Amino acid sequence: WRSMDEKNGTSVRRTHPASTLKDVPADLLEEFVAAGQGHVFRFWKELDEKERETFARELRGVDLAEVANLAAGHVEKGGRIARDRSPAPVLRLGEEPSFTTRRRAAEEGRKLLAAGKIGLFLVAGGQGSRLGCDGPKGYLPAGPLSGKTLFQLHAEKIAALGAAHGARIPWYIMTSQANDDATRRFFKEHRFFGLRPDDVSFLPQSMLPALDDAGKLILQSKGRLFLSPNGHGG
DSSP states (O other), rough: EEEEOOOOOOOEEOOOOOGGGGTSSSHHHHHHHHTTOOGGTTTTGOOOHHHHHHHHHHTEEEEEEHHHHHHTTTTTTTTOOOOOOOOOOOTTTTGGGGSHHHHHHHHHHHHHHTTTOOOOOEOOBBBGGGOOOOOBBBGGBBBBTTTOOOHHHHHHHHHHHHHHTTTTOOOEEETTTHHHHHHHHHHHHGGGGGSSSEEEEEEEEOEOBOOOOOOOOOETTTEEEOEEEESTOO
């Protein structure tokens, strides 16, 4: 491609950076350059063969159409990510006819529990490192006297609810790629805290490539994309 030399105004031929990456799989390079994400290969020449294979495999798993669609909804005309800080909508008691009061809402909840129509969802993808806990946050001994962990306290509340209403209550626990194995192992070691194992389901949260303010993919390292959870519940 050509550009104007700033000093004398003459046309100068320059080489596109992508054209120098002959070792990048051609189809992969073409796809990312066409999507405006060719910068992810800037350190390609510094990677060894195994690192290149791993990075190429990761890049092939990226849905560039989805990335572009997500970015399009947030990037303003100026090329920066638009941030919506408006409060989320809240359904307050009295706005919904069948839940005019807390008492009626509680009554309806008890009916649904007894009918086996209630399931519980726990967001548990975080690590407890900032709380001084080595492992998932659910490991944290939160009981001030009993020392029971968060996972155990939740499990016992669910067991009590089920017993009080004569119903089995399914419990869905959303983990992360970082703590899924540890969380499953913790529950098995503690025999699911008295709950039926088939009433407890674990689902690892999906990850998406993170974007900068201009909608460009961010590198975590020279041969790895920076990934971020795709939102509570995906």
